[in-house]
Amino acid sequence: MVDTATAGAKPTPTTPLLKDELDIVIPTIRNLDFLEMWRPFFEPYHLIIVQDGDPSKTIKVPDGFDYELYNRNDINRILGPRSSCISFKDSACRCFGYMVSKKKYIYTIDDDCFVAKDPSGKQINALEQHIKNLLYPSTPFFFNTLYDPFREGADFVRGYPFSLREGVPTAVSHGLWLNIPDYDAPTQLVKPLERNTRYVDVVLTIPKGTLFPMCGMNLAFDRDLIGPAMYFGLMGDGQPIGRYDDMWAGWCIKVICDHLGLGVKTGLPYIWHSKASNPFVNLRKEYKGIFWQEEIIPFFQGVVLPKDCTTVQKCYVELSKQVKEKLSKVDPYFDKLADAMVTWIEAWDDLNPATASDKLPNGKA
Numbered sequence: 540m541v542d543t544a545t546a547g548a549k550p551t552p553t554t555p556l557l558k559d560e561l562d563i564v565i566p567t568i569r570n571l572d573f574l575e576m577w578r579p580f581f582e583p584y585h586l587i588i589v590q591d592g593d594p595s596k597t598i599k600v601p602d603g604f605d606y607e608l609y610n611r612n613d614i615n616r617i618l619g620p621r622s623s624c625i626s627f628k629d630s631a632c633r634c635f636g637y638m639v640s641k642k643k644y645i646y647t648i649d650d651d652c653f654v655a656k657d658p659s660g661k662q663i664n665a666l667e668q669h670i671k672n673l674l675y676p677s678t679p680f681f682f683n684t685l686y687d688p689f690r691e692g693a694d695f696v697r698g699y700p701f702s703l704r705e706g707v708p709t710a711v712s713h714g715l716w717l718n719i720p721d722y723d724a725p726t727q728l729v730k731p732l733e734r735n736t737r738y739v740d741v742v743l744t745i746p747k748g749t750l751f752p753m754c755g756m757n758l759a760f761d762r763d764l765i766g767p768a769m770y771f772g773l774m775g776d777g778q779p780i781g782r783y784d785d786m787w788a789g790w791c792i793k794v795i796c797d798h799l800g801l802g803v804k805t806g807l808p809y810i811w812h813s814k815a816s817n818p819f820v821n822l823r824k825e826y827k828g829i830f831w832q833e834e835i836i837p838f839f840q841g842v843v844l845p846k847d848c849t850t851v852q853k854c855y856v857e858l859s860k861q862v863k864e865k866l867s868k869v870d871p872y873f874d875k876l877a878d879a880m881v882t883w884i885e886a887w888d889d890l891n892p893a894t895a896s897d898k899l900p901n902g903k904a
Contacts, residue, residue: 555583556670561644563666564636568592569650570599576654578603580664587636592628609635617890624882629775631784633755638887643763644673648810649756655717655811658738668808669712669759672742676706677802679747687742687804710765710801711792714757716812721754723782723829724822727815742806747797750839753789757810760792764801766891767851768792770883773876780831780872781824790839795854798844827870834869838862852884859884 563581565571566589574581578601586606590598594610614635615622625635630649637645646666655663675689681703688695688704695704720735745751760769768791771784796803842861848854863877 556667557644558583560642561585561646561666561670562587562636562640562642564589564633564640564645564647565650566591566630566633566636566647567598567650568596571601571650572599573650573653574601574604579662580654580666584666585642587640589632589636591630591632609639618886621882621886621889624770624773624879624886626771626774626778626784627776629778629781629784630755631771631774634769634771634788634883637762637766637769638890640762643761644670644759645762645766645769646759647755648758649812651812651814652716652756653811653813655809657740657809663808663810665714665757665808665810666759669714672712672804672807673709673759673761675709677709677744677804678703678706679744679797679802680707682746683744686806687744690742707800707802708761708764709804710761710796711753711803712759713751713753713789713803713805714759714808714810715806716754716757717809719812719815721752721756721812724818724825725829727818727821731815731818738809740807742804745793745803745805750790750793750836751803751805753785753792755785755788756812757808758785765792765796765851767884767887768795768855770855770880773872773879778872779870780828782821783825783828783832786828786832790835791855791858794839794842794844794858795851798848798854799851831869835866838865852888855884856881 562585564587568591571588582603586604588598588600588606588608590608590610594612598608600606600608611627614625617639618625626632633647636647646669655665657663675687678688681700683695683699685693685696687693689706716735717738718734720733722730755771760766769788770791772787774781774784793803842858844854844857848857859877859880862873862880866873867877
């Protein structure tokens, strides 16, 4: 039987999730042709493009996208002397986009990342999955062996404390990659042909007290909850290290999330990472970090933030003090990085004078 009232009617278009509450931040040095593949998923959203390298170069963006584009001249004009905290000739420049955004949520992606397909062959809407991860709570205090209990078809398993089932707000959603894995240079050199073909249908909360290597190429976060700590450090031109920008931010946000009672998820969604970077160039950028991380990670594992650090900004400034005190002996670079962390917070507060990040997760000042 046909319902004549609805026969032939066009389906009602659905409004994309968080359409007016989310910005997509893309760092780039090239034309953004890759957006054509993402058009069905990204076109409804506002883009913030951070152009690295030569500011006189024109970056072409496909028609139909709503975007604003910032180059180095814009960064210098907007931040003045504080622009020194924004890296040059490194994808770490993307964090300027986080600072100038006025939206609650951020999704950031690299321009060599394409739409992946799930095992059934269906294209993966990575942005939609990130949004779902952020909108549902995390469970950092007790591990659920059926993974994310808030996903459809899952729940808390027998023995999970009822007192912890409410979860905590999710601050960060860390996505993964098919094809080219996010390997360091030594692993790239040893396994030049290795590709990630495993699609694992899992979202996990990273437990409290556990650090992780955060990759910035497929990442979403709640800017109100953790934005001021999402600083990608001093990398690239004029610095002794590169390719640790997202790692540094990940270690910082994790200890701060643990302190403030916020959650970090990893797993779905996947993107298709299309291009392997040059391992010899990467080794030149990474080699000091490979040594330094053996001291950096124990430092973060031992960080204790005072109880009076009740905002992300207070936590981050305190963390900068501990970096200066304990990591400067590793290399003078960390003294400079600690100062840049403070400059970053000052610049953030100038551009965002009254943000929700100045409040506790429960909304109390």
